Amino acid sequence: LVDDHLPESTTPNGSVRQLPQTIIIGVRKGGTRALLEMLSLHPDVAAAENEVHFFDWEEHYRHGLGWYLSQMPLSSPHQLTVEKTPAYFTSPKVPARVHSMNPAIRLLLILRDPSERVLSDYTQVFYNHVQKRKPYPSIEEVLVRDGHLNVDYKALNRSLYHVHMENWLRFFPLGHIHIVDGDQLIRDPFPEIQKVERFLKLAPQIHASNFYFNKTKGFYCLRDSGRDRCLHESKGRAHPHVDPKLLHKLHEYFHEPNKKFFELVGRTFDWH
Ligand code: A3P
Numbered sequence: 001l002v003d004d005h006l007p008e009s010t011t012p013n014g015s016v017r018q019l020p021q022t023i024i025i026g027v028r029k030g031g032t033r034a035l036l037e038m039l040s041l042h043p044d045v046a047a048a049e050n051e052v053h054f055f056d057w058e059e060h061y062r063h064g065l066g067w068y069l070s071q072m073p074l075s076s077p078h079q080l081t082v083e084k085t086p087a088y089f090t091s092p093k094v095p096a097r098v099h100s101m102n103p104a105i106r107l108l109l110i111l112r113d114p115s116e117r118v119l120s121d122y123t124q125v126f127y128n129h130v131q132k133r134k135p136y137p138s139i140e141e142v143l144v145r146d147g148h149l150n151v152d153y154k155a156l157n158r159s160l161y162h163v164h165m166e167n168w169l170r171f172f173p174l175g176h177i178h179i180v181d182g183d184q185l186i187r188d189p190f191p192e193i194q195k196v197e198r199f200l201k202l203a204p205q206i207h208a209s210n211f212y213f214n215k216t217k218g219f220y221c222l223r224d225s226g227r228d229r230c231l232h233e234s235k236g237r238a239h240p241h242v243d244p245k246l247l248h249k250l251h252e253y254f255h256e257p258n259k260k261f262f263e264l265v266g267r268t269f270d271w272h
Helices: 032-039 065-070 086-090 094-101 114-131 139-143 154-158 161-169 182-187 189-199 244-265
Strands: 008-010 016-018 022-026 045-047 080-084 106-111 177-181 211-214 219-224 227-229
Touching: 016 065, 022 032, 022 086, 022 094, 032 045, 032 080, 032 106, 032 182, 032 189, 086 094, 086 161, 106 182, 106 189, 114 139, 114 154, 114 244, 139 244, 161 244, 177 182, 177 189, 182 189
Parallel strands: 022 080, 022 106, 045 080, 106 177
Antiparallel strands: 008 016, 211 219, 219 227
């Protein structure tokens, strides 16, 4: 707790570690890594490479802000520091904790079609098991119980965006939370990134030429100082085939929650 009141720590060459002025709070599988990498194209942005899990993991949070600061990248004083931990959005304790660090912080939230997000969530956990050579149930087995949609499947809850958003809006005004359309970021990233630049009051320094569509990957990749790179192969994986009737049930399940979410944020999204 020694550093608890230090806004930044300086190193001999003048670079500093700063608490984040913006955080990508989620949502898990929304496109958080793509957003962080794309935002990092900006020269005035310094991003923490790993997910920090400060506000949601007790074993980290109890170390205090000094520890959090030590997890931040070195930056120039004029740069904005950003970290992303997708689990923050759906962790009920986190909004109050972020608010107590900085009530004026600007937050970034990237969302995608909630049903698609469920399939992406399932795919991630499925591959985690495959890697460890452990069995994992099929998508039907996790989604259906006694002939009905299994509403206890955790991934469904994470896609109930209005529930989680309400927790955040108890602590932050809507104007301080910028929602990135994750489906749009996949289809055409540049306009979405321009909106983020404006929200963070960054000079427009990311360009259309920083993005190119890679046919092999099937996604946009990044071009920076002549260097091309795509996201890791774990980003942009094929999702399992789902029986159309079951998919329809999933879409139906999210219909009302989505409406509630649109009302909450005064904006609609092109979701099923
Ligand atoms: P899928 O792998 O299910 O397609 P996160 O980084 O939050 O885990 O999100 C992962 C998702 O980011 C991927 O989910 C993918 O759809 C999305 N994404 C968005 N832009 C991307 C890009 N340019 N390259 C790869 N994946 C991208």
